[in-house]
Amino acid sequence: MPTRVLVEYIDEHRDRFGVEPICTALTAAGTQIAPSTYYAAKTRAPSARSVSDAATTTLIEKIHAENYGVYGIRKVHAELRRQGHAVARCTTHRLMRSVGLQGVSRAKGPRTTIPGSGPDTRPDLVQRAFTATAPDQLWVADITYC
Template structure:
C-alpha cells in the first residue's frame, strides 16, 4: 500500500495494480481503495492503547521488563490483557526484555585430534621481559551487544603489550 501511495500520482492506481498482478502479487484497485477508506479495527485501536501502556511500564522499569513481567504489572494496574497479546505487541514494536542467558559460546570442540604443537610445553614462566608472550580473548556484554577484546600479555611482567 505504501508503494501505491508513493507512485499513484505518476502512474495511477489501476496501472500499478495491473503491473503488480502481472508480477504475481494479486491486488485489485477496489481492495486498495477499501483499505484506504476503512476505519481502523477495534483490535488496531486497542493495540495502540496497549502499546502506550507497555512503553510506559518499560520506561518506569529501565526497559528490562519482558512479556511476563509486563503482563503481571498491567494486570496489577487493572488493565486486562492476555500475555500472548503483550508478546505479539512487543515483538511487533521491536522490544525485548533483559535476558539472563549465558554469554556467547566461545569454545566449540573440534572433530579431529588437536595437531597444534605446545610451544611452551605448559611452562608459563619467564626469567626476563619479552621472552614469552601469551594471548587471551574475552568478551563483555554491553547495551548494543557483545564486545570482544584480545590481549597479548608479557608473562614476565604480566602486562598487556598488545
C-alpha cells in the first residue's frame, strides 16, 4: 500500500488511537509502516513532480473549459505546447484521466437494432407448438440472422 494512503489513514484516526498504536496494528496486519515514516512523510516538502502536476492540471482544466469541454488529450497537449509549456503527451493523458476530463468523440456509437413500435401482424400458425409427430409436418425457420 502506498505511504500516502497510510498517512491519510493515520491522520483520520490519530486523535482517537494515536500514531504508534495504529502503526503497530498495521504492522501486525502485514502492512509495514513505522511511526518515523509517518512523521517524515508529514514534514517532507512536496515533490517536484506533485508541484508540477498541480500547476499543469490547473492549466489543463482551464484549456478544457475554455474550449467547451470538447478538447481531448491530443488537442489539449497541442494547446499546452502552443502556450509554451513543455509537457509530454503521456503526462497530459495521466493528468486528464486523474481529474476525469475527456474530449468529445466524433465517432458514432454502436448501431443496434431498433425494434418496431407497431403491432405484430404475423400470425402464429403453430400456436407456439414446435413439435411434430412425423417428418415434413412442421417447418420452422430462424430469420434472426437477417
